[in-house]
Amino acid sequence: MSETVLLVGGGGREHAIARALAPDCDLYACASNRNPGIAALAEGFETISETDAEDIVAYAESVGATLAVVGPESGLAAGVADALDDAGVYTFGPQAAEARIETDKAFQRQFMRDEEIPGNPDFATFDDMEAACDYIDDYDGDLAVKPAGLTGGKGVKVIGDQVTPEEAKAYLRDSDYERVVLEERLVGEEFTIQAFVADGEFRVSPAVQDHKRAYEGDEGPNTGGMGSYTDVTPSLPFMADGDYEAAVEVIEAVVEALPEYKGILYGQFMLTTEGPKVIEFNARFGDPEAMNTLPVLETPFIDVLTAAREGESLPELDFAEAATVCKYAVPEGYPTDPEAGAEITVEVDEDADALLFYASVDDREDGLYTTTSRSFAVVGVADSIAAAEELAEDALADAGEGFHIRHDIGTAALVQRRIDHMAELRGE
Ligand code: AMP
Ligand code: GLY
Numbered sequence: 001m002s003e004t005v006l007l008v009g010g011g012g013r014e015h016a017i018a019r020a021l022a023p024d025c026d027l028y029a030c031a032s033n034r035n036p037g038i039a040a041l042a043e044g045f046e047t048i049s050e051t052d053a054e055d056i057v058a059y060a061e062s063v064g065a066t067l068a069v070v071g072p073e074s075g076l077a078a079g080v081a082d083a084l085d086d087a088g089v090y091t092f093g094p095q096a097a098e099a100r101i102e103t104d105k106a107f108q109r110q111f112m113r114d115e116e117i118p119g120n121p122d123f124a125t126f127d128d129m130e131a132a133c134d135y136i137d138d139y140d141g142d143l144a145v146k147p148a149g150l151t152g153g154k155g156v157k158v159i160g161d162q163v164t165p166e167e168a169k170a171y172l173r174d175s176d177y178e179r180v181v182l183e184e185r186l187v188g189e190e191f192t193i194q195a196f197v198a199d200g201e202f203r204v205s206p207a208v209q210d211h212k213r214a215y216e217g218d219e220g221p222n223t224g225g226m227g228s229y230t231d232v233t234p235s236l237p238f239m240a241d242g243d244y245e246a247a248v249e250v251i252e253a254v255v256e257a258l259p260e261y262k263g264i265l266y267g268q269f270m271l272t273t274e275g276p277k278v279i280e281f282n283a284r285f286g287d288p289e290a291m292n293t294l295p296v297l298e299t300p301f302i303d304v305l306t307a308a309r310e311g312e313s314l315p316e317l318d319f320a321e322a323a324t325v326c327k328y329a330v331p332e333g334y335p336t337d338p339e340a341g342a343e344i345t346v347e348v349d350e351d352a353d354a355l356l357f358y359a360s361v362d363d364r365e366d367g368l369y370t371t372t373s374r375s376f377a378v379v380g381v382a383d384s385i386a387a388a389e390e391l392a393e394d395a396l397a398d399a400g401e402g403f404h405i406r407h408d409i410g411t412a413a414l415v416q417r418r419i420d421h422m423a424e425l426r427g428e
Contacts, residue, residue, distance in 0.1 A: 002026055003302060006060045006089070007042070008080060009050055009071025010035040012328070012359040012377045013287035017069055017301070018042060019355075020294040024302040028063045030056060036368060037358035051078035057087045065089045067305050070263075073150060076283050077103040081263070090309035092198075093263040099283040101258070101265075105181045106148040108281060115257040119250045119269070119278040123183035132180055133169040142185035143168070147177045156222065158185055186270035186277050188425060189238050189418050192228075192289050193269070195251045196317065198262045198308030202255045203317045204248055205297070206234040208289040209418070214335060216408040223335045224374060227327040227409035229385055230292045234319075237385070238418040239271060247276040254281065262308055273425050288326045291357050291379050296320040325388040325410035326379045327396060328359070329403040331370040338372040342402025346395075348378060354395035355379045370402060386412055 003025040007018055010031025015038050021027055022041040029038045030048040039045040044063060048055045050072050060068060068084045070076055070093035077099060084091040093099075100107045112120040125148070126132035136143060142160035145168050157163045157171055172180065191209050195202040210228040214220035231237060235244040247269050254265060266282035266289070285293070294301065298318040307314050329346070331338040340362070348356035360373035380391030389410035396405060408414045 003066045003306065004028065004064050005302070005305070006030070006056075006063065006065040006068040006084075007038065007071065008056060008068065008075050010038060010360075011071065011287050012357040012374065013285050013290040014038060014071040015357040015359070016290040016294045017071060017285065020297060020301040021069070024300050025067075028059070028065065030059055033360055033371070034363045035358050036361065036363050037356070050075040051080065053078060053080045053083035056080055057083050057089070060084055060089045061087060067092065067309060069093060069305070071284060073099065073102055073282065073284055077150060090305075091263075092305050092308055094261050094283050098258055098261045101254070101281045102283040103150055104148055105146050105280065106179055109181055109183065111257070112278065115253065117250060117253045117257065117278070119276055121184040121186055121277055123181055125179060125181050127179050129172045129175070129177070129180070132172050132182060135182055136165050136169055139182070143182045144185050145172065146181045146183065147175070148179040148181055149177075160185055162222075186272055186279065188270045188272040189422055190279065191236055191239065191247075191269055191271060191276075192286055193244075193247050193251060193267045194285055194289060194293055195255070195265045195267070196304050196314060197255055197265045198314060199311055200255060200259045201314050202251060202265065203304070203314050204234070204251065205293045205317065206230045206319055207236050207239065207244055207247070208286065208292050209236055210286065210289060211406060211409050214404075216406050221336055223330070225286065225288045225328070226330070226406045227325070227377070228286075228288045228292050229325045229388070229410040229415075230296070230323060231385055232321050232323050232383065236418075237415055238422040240422075243271055243276060250276065250278060271422065287359075288328060288377055291326045291355070291377055292324040295355055295379060295381055296322050296324060320381075322381050322383060323385045323388045324379055324381050325385060325392045326377050327392050327405055327407070327409050328374050328377045329396065329399050329405050330374045331372060332402055332404050334372070334374070334404060339402070340370050340372050342370045343400065344368040344370060344375060345400050346376060346378075346398060348395045352391065352394070353381050354391045355381070356395065375403065385410055385415060
């Protein structure tokens with residue numbers, strides 16, 4: 001019997017999930033925005049907010065869903081997985097209590113401390129912003145300032161990198177944050193490992209490096225992620241022997257400490273001279289990182305979902321030995337002053353090993369237009385990072401006007417800068 005899967009979410013990440021599932025199931029989807037890529041793959045698409053648990057359950061029941069996947073953290077935080085599970089639709093995504101590992105950064109750090117999870121930086125939590133400012137004054141070294149709640153990756157200010165101590169204090173005093181975490185600034189190179197988790201078991205995927213800064217050369221404000229790459233191996237070129245495995249051990253410790261956890265566990269690491277340290281955990285695939293990982297997953301994703309639901313051992317995951325480079329096209333001015341309304345006319349020849357994923361687009365009668373969020377991404381898949389980068393650029397050649405793209409992502413020059421940065425920190 002074919003499974004009927006409801007996918008919640010309408011971004012590039014969910015387009016990648018839809019592409020991984022569609023050949024093997026009856027797919028339905030819902031999101032607040034109509035994603036034309038997902039709609040083309042699904043048998044039904046409803047416009048429903050990702051946080052509207054009641055309407056999502058009603059839609060799941062009306063289509064006879066046997067499984068669900070929740071893409072975005074907003075839905076997990078709103079208890080969409082809890083509601084679907086309660087309605088008898090097994091959901092690959094943690095319930096709100098387990099999703100706190102992402103949705104409450106104060107909980108996340110304290111959980112790591114209590115469970116003795118390796119890789120936790122020095123941290124302190126404050127409800128009183130004046131006390132937080134005093135801590136900044138007294139702290140010996142640089143700090144990262146983080147609101148405890150969800151901010152789409154855009155609320156963090158790193159002293160010594162993005163802001164001065166005075167600017168960080170002004171930021172806290174001007175904010176209406178109820179709780180903030182101040183933590184040791186980690187220095188190194190960032191990478192992500194996404195694990196598929198159920199019943200106390202997990203399977204990992206290759207490391208990905210995202211690019212948070214809006215502009216080339218890692219300048220400008222933080223974004224949800226401008227693009228990302230993976231290598232042919234599970235590791236990345238700037239990582240040394242044992243670094244990937246050390247990060248997997250962190251994930252293993254989290255899975256052991258959270259036996260109820262199900263769904264994707266996304267570990268965001270800073271590779272420091274002391275090995276990988278945890279920047280944060282997310283309770284879902286990364287966006288863009290899902291677009292690197294799922295196209296090279298050769299094991300049917302549906303097999304992971306059904307094994308998880310049945311309480312069976314998860315299948316071993318096979319990944320193609322291919323590198324991937326993902327580049328987002330975002331509206332000009334993103335993220336501070338994004339200009340919506342540019343027409344999206346990009347076409348990608350998917351036989352040429354580049355893939356097109358839609359994100360936030362305005363699907364009007366006369367065409368597709370940009371909104372104020374990330375618009376679409378292309379992903380090159382090839383036998384080296386350089387070749388994948390070239391495929392992504394070829395696909396972007398006809399992107400049209402009104403977009404900003406970080407053309408440096410995945411280039412040999414930027415990858416070499418990452419390698420040189422780690423070598424310099426290690427004193428090589
Ligand atoms: P987050 O929302 O926790 O992913 O943080 C957004 C970005 O802020 C991360 O991708 C890092 O670039 C940076 N960041 C967060 N925490 C730290 C830290 N402790 N040290 C240095 N940079 C950090
Ligand atoms: N790319 C970062 C995230 O999905 O949180």
